[in-house]
Amino acid sequence: MIAEQSARGPQSRRERPAKAALTREGIIDVALAILDDEGLGKVTMRRIAAALDTGPASLYVYVRNTEDLHAQILDALLGRMAPTPEGGSWRERLRALLTGYAQVLFDHPAIARMTMTTHPVGPHYFSLVESVLELLDEGGVPDDGAAWAVDLLLASVTATAVEHGGGDPSAASPANTDDLSVLAASIAVASGETYPHIVRLGDEMLAGTGVERFNWGLDVLVNGILNTPRNGQDAPRGSKQRTN
Numbered sequence: 001m002i003a004e005q006s007a008r009g010p011q012s013r014r015e016r017p018a019k020a021a022l023t024r025e026g027i028i029d030v031a032l033a034i035l036d037d038e039g040l041g042k043v044t045m046r047r048i049a050a051a052l053d054t055g056p057a058s059l060y061v062y063v064r065n066t067e068d069l070h071a072q073i074l075d076a077l078l079g080r081m082a083p084t085p086e087g088g089s090w091r092e093r094l095r096a097l098l099t100g101y102a103q104v105l106f107d108h109p110a111i112a113r114m115t116m117t118t119h120p121v122g123p124h125y126f127s128l129v130e131s132v133l134e135l136l137d138e139g140g141v142p143d144d145g146a147a148w149a150v151d152l153l154l155a156s157v158t159a160t161a162v163e164h165g166g167g168d169p170s171a172a173s174p175a176n177t178d179d180l181s182v183l184a185a186s187i188a189v190a191s192g193e194t195y196p197h198i199v200r201l202g203d204e205m206l207a208g209t210g211v212e213r214f215n216w217g218l219d220v221l222v223n224g225i226l227n228t229p230r231n232g233q234d235a236p237r238g239s240k241q242r243t244n
Contacts, residue, residue: 022052023062026052032073034048039110041110072122073111074120075120075121075124078104078122078127079124081101081124082100084100090139091139094135094136094218094222097131098157101157102161102214112158112162128154132150132153136225141225160217
């Protein structure tokens, strides 16, 4: 037995399997796992480093800072979006695509808030933008208008998710439940002489489901995009625009 051990050489009691090489993708995978289990507040460089059995400083070779980390997390989440339905008009497919984007942000409100100040990058975000531009092109939106419209549409969805985040966009009310009840009570006792329009339209201001208001808002934007040239002039007569 002693002879066999000598032939193999000394064996360290501290030996363990070699750690997998660090990669950007591996870091983001661990960050997503922490996000799903513990929330964005726990997704820190120190927490990720501990999960990877390394030091926080080693992560900065692959991720510039926390802002970059969050942007990459969003891009990975966008990769989980369901594909856009193939059937239906371009408007219906655009609505379905943006609803899918909204659901990602509703499910991760902290990421939605981050998106308001950090411009997302990455292949999945680019695929989202490409799909929006493709649908706008199919709808007859001129290239210069589409180039600006994609930012307007995504920003509107993001703002909606920030306001109502933490649930299902189809169930979101015009405001958070508590805020909505306070608003309704305030309108009920408001002076009709001082605030005639608010009193007259109070019920309508609070009416509608979340999905109705979300879809109406998208329709308003799309209709405006179709009929508002970037130069600020009226659309030329006889211009061909698809409205279906």
